[in-house]
Amino acid sequence: MSSPITQEQVVTRYRQYHAKINDALAVCFPKESPGTLYGPARYILEGKGKRIRPFLTLLAAEAVSGSSEELLGVALGIEVLHNFTLMHDDIMDQADLRHGRPTVHKQWDVNAAILSGDMMIAYAYELALKALKARHAEVIHIFNDANITICEGQALDMELEQRKEVSISDYLDMISKKTGRLISAALEAGGVAGNGAAQEIVALVTFGEKIGRAFQIQDDYLDIMAGDGKSGKVPGGDVINGKKTWLLLRSLELATGSDHELLQSIIDNKGTTPDKVHAVKTIYERCGVLEETQARINRDTEDALAALDVLPHREGREYLRGYANILMKRDF
Secondary structure (H helix, E strand, C coil): CCCCCCHHHHHHHHHHHHHHHHHHHCCCCCCCCCHHHHHHHHHHHCCCCCCHHHHHHHHHHHHHHCCCCCCHHHHHHHHHHHHHHHHHHHHHHCCCEECCEECHHHHCCHHHHHHHHHHHHHHHHHHHHHHCCCCHHHHHHHHHHHHHHHHHHHHHHHHHHHCCCCCHHHHHHHHHHHHHHHHHHHHHHHHHHCCCCHHHHHHHHHHHHHHHHHHHHHHHHHHHHCCCCCCCCCCCHHHHCCCCCHHHHHHHHHCCHHHHHHHHHHHHCCCCCHHHHHHHHHHHHHHCHHHHHHHHHHHHHHHHHHHHHHCCCHHHHHHHHHHHHHHCCCCC
């Protein structure tokens, strides 16, 4: 019987693949002209991205076929597509910084960021197609579906920002489209590129959907809990900005009296002052939402891990399992 794969082995594999992915991304856009088209694409790919999605693509291929050799282009396509969404999201959010550097539209201008992002979509397809020997149409369908679904999620996010009444199901639908779909698409594309069987592809998509939802809800949780700033955001930033998160919406369902009034005022006023963050966290604790959130994250994670059982190649399967466990234990 093989020895179990350790967390240290998973971290080592991640670092190796992270370096491999970054090296390949660094030469993705060799053209110098027009500078305002290719410069922004190179710039955003030079950021401190964690490369979660392309890593999952490679592991998915290994879990169904035992190898991800010659499939790096599919993983790179997923990462380029992801960075296109970030470039355009930053414009819509009017964000000044990403990973501690000026966003593309600040470093250049909005027009350059829009055009470069548009080019990156097509380039993502090219990267994937060049790496594939078969099943081209399936992978392109995955990329198309992910792109459309992400746009739906972004549109829903903007609509929810304007609404005072938002249900938890509304929120979950939005995050499944905006965040979750690209994670499941990364895994799905890896499975198809690795020539996985239909049931194996379904398992990878299920894993991606469950782990994607758990990842986003955990992000909401860390925003209020990571007071030491490891999340990379201002502690309680979601509360200050009036973001409709799982915790806020669930607490609104449970809170009464002055607690409910305070939470509703955050929705009505589209945010609050930093001095109210502690009071909101106390309400979350009083309602039992923090424990409920952890339980939901754990349940989704367990369901995700269970879906992997049908994948035929042990090493890739166990690296997926180990990486999911690391993601769900993060404090960043």
